Amino acid sequence: MLRDRIKTETVTAMKAGDKPRTATLRLIAAKVKDRDIELRTKDVPEDDDAMVIDVLQKMAKQRRESITMYEDGGRTELAEQEKSELVVIEEFLPQQMGEAETKAAIEAIKAETGADGMKDMGRVMGELKKRHGTQLDMGRASGWVKESLS
Structure with missing residues (x-):
């Protein structure tokens, strides 16, 4: 622990x-x-x-x-x-995901949830945090999600 x-x-x-x-x-x-x-x-x-x-x-x-x-x-x-x-x-922090890994996770979540626009950003961010929250800087991830959805 x-x-x-x-x-x-x-x-x-x-x-x-x-x-x-x-x-x-x-x-x-x-x-x-x-x-x-x-x-x-x-x-x-x-x-x-x-x-x-x-x-x-x-x-x-x-x-x-x-x-x-x-x-x-x-x-x-x-x-x-x-x-x-x-x-x-x-x-004491777990190994953080790199940019490429994070973008791949974002794309996978987009595909699973059917997200296709900015209206789905909250859903994608929520799922990303649930799956990878301890391994991500959510501030940077937010920018990549916006970029991916726009």
Whole structure:
């Protein structure tokens, strides 16, 4: 389970005295705990690894946006810190699908659902997220779906 792997890596980093890695791993654990608290009010239990991956994807997206902003603002030391956190976060994410694989999956879903225009974008995106949500950057995938449907 991904949650257990994060705990194990935290202990290993603490024993090794790797403070930046330990801090990032603790941050990940805190975000996962926050999501656990949010989900207490829901009736439907979510797949635990899928929930952890969702948290990690959001954290990675935030880091990428911050890196861009810091580099544009000339704050290289902060950008470097964000990059080091991003490396740790990405260790726990599943291998992301490449552009070619994603476009092939989009075409397969289009064929299965009979999607032929922009009115079907929601249906294609929903199915894409259901099948490959943990392996995709849905923002980029959205652009490819639009391109495919137009």
